[in-house]
Each structure stands twice: as C-alpha cells, then as structure tokens.
Amino acid sequence: MDQESIDQLKEALSFSPNNIPLRLHLADLLFKLKRFDESEIEFQEVLSFQAENTKAKFGLATIYFEKGNYSVCNVVLEELIQQKNASEEVYVLHMKALIEEKLFSDAINIYQEYQIEHPGFVNMDLEEKLKIHSSSSEADEMDISDLMGFMSKPDVNFSHVGGMDVVKKEIEMKIIFPLKHPEMYKAYGKKTGGGILLYGPPGCGKTFIAKATAGEVNAQFISVGLNDILDMWIGNSEKNLHEVFERARAYAPCVLFFDEIDALGASRSDMRQSAGRHLINQFLLELDGVESNNDGVLVLGATNSPWHLDPAFRRPGRFDRIIFVPPPDDTARESIFKLKLENKPLDKIDYSKIIKLTKEYSGADIEAIIDIAIESKLHESMKTGIPQPIQTKVILNAINKHFASTKEWFTQARNFALYANESGLYDDILKYLNIKK
Numbered sequence: 001m002d003q004e005s006i007d008q009l010k011e012a013l014s015f016s017p018n019n020i021p022l023r024l025h026l027a028d029l030l031f032k033l034k035r036f037d038e039s040e041i042e043f044q045e046v047l048s049f050q051a052e053n054t055k056a057k058f059g060l061a062t063i064y065f066e067k068g069n070y071s072v073c074n075v076v077l078e079e080l081i082q083q084k085n086a087s088e089e090v091y092v093l094h095m096k097a098l099i100e101e102k103l104f105s106d107a108i109n110i111y112q113e114y115q116i117e118h119p120g121f122v123n124m125d126l127e128e129k130l131k132i133h134s135s136s137s138e139a140d141e142m143d144i145s146d147l148m149g150f151m152s153k154p155d156v157n158f159s160h161v162g163g164m165d166v167v168k169k170e171i172e173m174k175i176i177f178p179l180k181h182p183e184m185y186k187a188y189g190k191k192t193g194g195g196i197l198l199y200g201p202p203g204c205g206k207t208f209i210a211k212a213t214a215g216e217v218n219a220q221f222i223s224v225g226l227n228d229i230l231d232m233w234i235g236n237s238e239k240n241l242h243e244v245f246e247r248a249r250a251y252a253p254c255v256l257f258f259d260e261i262d263a264l265g266a267s268r269s270d271m272r273q274s275a276g277r278h279l280i281n282q283f284l285l286e287l288d289g290v291e292s293n294n295d296g297v298l299v300l301g302a303t304n305s306p307w308h309l310d311p312a313f314r315r316p317g318r319f320d321r322i323i324f325v326p327p328p329d330d331t332a333r334e335s336i337f338k339l340k341l342e343n344k345p346l347d348k349i350d351y352s353k354i355i356k357l358t359k360e361y362s363g364a365d366i367e368a369i370i371d372i373a374i375e376s377k378l379h380e381s382m383k384t385g386i387p388q389p390i391q392t393k394v395i396l397n398a399i400n401k402h403f404a405s406t407k408e409w410f411t412q413a414r415n416f417a418l419y420a421n422e423s424g425l426y427d428d429i430l431k432y433l434n435i436k437k
Contacts, residue, residue, distance in 0.1 A: 162335030203364025252296030261301035324428035
C-alpha cells in the first residue's frame with residue numbers, strides 16, 4: 001500500500017468521518033506499515049465515535065505493545081477481558097505483555113485459566129517464555145534438585161554481619177537459642193523451628209542475614225524463589241512447594257528461605273485466579289505442619305512489600321515474628337565500604353565523612369557508589385598506565401551521583417505505617433523515620 005492509497009483513504013474519510021469500517025481499515029494499514037503514531041490517532045478517533053469498539057481497543061493495545069508501553073497495554077486488554085467473550089488473541093497479547101513486565105506468575109495463572117476454559121489451547125511461544133514443560137496433558141516429573149535452586153551450608157555467620165543488632169537479637173531468640181538449647185525449650189513445651197518474616201527496602205541484606213542465620217547454627221540452607229515453585233500445570237506448583245518443605249524436613253535443622261515471599265503469598269482477596277489461591281492455601285498448610293513434623297525447620301521469608309502478604313501468614317505458628325530490616329546503620333555501612341574496597345588501590349579514606357553522607361543508603365547503593373568511583377579512577381589510570389588510588393573525594397563525588405534508592409520505598413511504607421497500621425505492625429518504620437503516632 002503506497003502513500004497515494006493512504007491519502008485516498010484519508011480523503012474519503014474527510015467526506016465521511018464517522019465511517020467506522022473505513023477508519024479501522026486505515027488504522028490497520030498504518031499499523032502494518034509500522035506508522036504507529038498515525039495508526040493510534042485513527043483508533044482513538046474510532047473510540048470517539050464508539051467508546052466500546054473492541055477492534056479499536058485491541059488495535060491500541062497492539063500499538064502500546066509495539067511501543068514497549070506494556071503497562072498501558074495491559075490496562076486496555078484487562079478492560080477487553082472484563083467485557084467477556086474476549087478473543088484468543090486478546091488473551092495471548094495480554095500474557096505476552098505480562099511477561100514483558102516480568103509478571104510471570106500472573107501470566108501463568110491466566111494461561112492455566114484459559115486452558116481450562118479452552119482445553120485445546122496450546123501456545124508454544126508462551127510456554128517457552130514461561131519456561132513450561134512440554135504441552136502434553138501430563139507434566140513430566142521434576143528433579144527436586146533443579147526445583148529448589150540449591151542446598152548448601154553457608155560459610156558466613158553473624159560475625160560477618162556488621163550492625164543489625166536488633167535483627168540478630170530477634171533471630172537468636174526465635175531460631176538460634178532453641179536449636180542450641182533444645183532441652184531448655186522442651187522444658188517449657190516449646191518446639192524448635194518456626195517462621196520469621198524479614199521486611200524492608202530492597203538491597204539491605206535480608207538474604208545475607210538469612211544465610212548468616214543458617215551458618216550460625218551450622219544448618220543446611222535452601223533458598224527458594226518464585227520461579228522454583230511455579231509450574232504451568234494445575235496442582236504442580238502446590239506439589240513443588242510440598243517437595244521443598246519435605247526436603248527441608250529430611251535435612252533438619254534446615255533454614256528454608258523464601259525470597260520475595262509476597263509473590264508466592266500475595267493476599268488471596270487480591271487474586272482473580274483460583275490457581276494462586278490454591279498455592280497460598282498449600283503454603284499455609286506446610287507452615288502449620290498439620291500432616292508433617294516441622295520441628296527443626298526454620299522458615300525465613302523476605303519481602304519488600306509486607307502489606308501485600310496474606311494476613312493469614314502472620315498467625316501464630318507461621319510467620320509470627322515480623323522483623324524490620326532497615327538500611328545499614330553507621331557500623332554496618334562502614335563495614336560494607338571496607339569490605340567492598342578491600343584489595344583495591346586506596347589512598348587514606350575518611351570513613352567517618354563518608355558514613356555521615358550515606359544515611360539511608362542500602363548495601364546495593366554502596367556497591368553502586370564504589371563502582372562509580374572505580375570507573376572514574378579507571379579512566380585516569382588508562383591515561384597514565386598506572387593504577388590510580390581511590391581517594392575520599394572520589395567516593396564523595398560518587399555519592400553525589402547516586403542517591404539512596406530506599407527513599408522511594410520509605411515514601412510508600414510511610415503511608416502504610418500511618419494509615420494501615422492498626423495492629424502496630426509497622427511501628428518500626430515510624431520509629432526509624434522519627435514519626436510519632
């Protein structure tokens with residue numbers, strides 16, 4: 001289709017602007033020519049005449065997808081799905097856009113639900129992107145060693161954790177002391193094991209302190225992520241979760257660590273798909289140990305968004321101890337700086353000055369600062385051919401270029417702590433921010 005033909009269509013529309021089929025035809029042609037901005041205008045024009053025109057809405061969604069605006073694309077597609085009787089292409093594009101947004105669990109749930117309603121539906125491209133097995137009716141048996149990531153005995157303990165004294169004390173009382181003094185706890189009828197939820201801004205050492213906990217009691221450490229559990233086929237995710245707990249029970253004492261646990265245990269009231277609710281119910285069943293003995297299984301969960309976790313997880317016997325992991329304190333930040341600068345060419349470093357300027361900086365932020373400082377010295381070293389030492393002023397310049405990533409998290413957390421904190425769950429956030437109720 002050449003420009004002359006496009007012009008003829010536009011001229012025809014100038015005489016009949018409300019000709020919906022003709023305008024949709026023009027929008028489709030412009031889309032095929034990858035003239036997305038012009039195509040978008042035509043689809044919007046159709047919607048100005050017919051606000052619920054499904055072809056125009058889907059056309060806009062495809063344009064947003066091609067432009068990389070996946071969140072807006074998903075909003076439009078969700079509207080189409082809510083209207084019922086949405087076509088297969090709507091669902092497929094929705095799943096692809098969710099994958100681009102890294103919302104794999106949502107995409108898997110939608111795939112499962114759509115396949116239940118349309119048993120013959122198979123999309124190999126989606127299955128490949130979602131790391132699904134074959135499209136056979138029965139899932140292959142999974143190797144548990146692949147499923148749960150890895151099992152190890154960490155070579156770090158609390159002596160490697162700078163600062164964080166409040167966090168370490170809580171973990172000692174709940175996890176470490178029961179394992180080191182089992183007779184004392186048995187005298188009071190207390191079991192060893194249980195669950196602790198670590199929450200706080202990203203990059204502040206939640207995973208590291210989980211490993212250090214396992215190292216402190218010389219226990220096995222199993223780290224589990226969302227992708228280790230989720231499976232395409234209905235019922236398999238629950239089975240995978242059960243297998244992970246069974247392995248932990250077999251190797252007790254064992255620290256079972258769930259990173260980003262809110263992805264696995266999101267509030268059931270927020271879920272539209274039944275598959276996700278079934279997985280949460282299985283998780284709660286495993287934590288309760290109704291059918292199995294969890295004695296010696298220490299469950300640690302980490303989340304950046306505790307407000308998205310199903311409240312049932314916080315009942316006694318589950319994650320009954322909720323610990324706020326703040327950005328590293330002065331002592332911890334100095335330890336991190338020294339550790340990250342170890343064995344690098346250094347001038348005399350004024351750590352006290354650096355520490356004063358990095359309040360609220362996470363461990364990940366500190367690593368980014370050092371990377372910036374190293375890059376600037378590498379640039380100088382290339383000119384001289386000799387490694388140039390890192391000075392205090394170079395690190396201070398790097399601090400000015402990288403702001404604390406935790407500020408955005410605290411902006412959101414502050415609202416929950418002030419307005420959704422009836423039980424006092426987030427009092428530690430208010431205390432950290434020096435806010436009085």
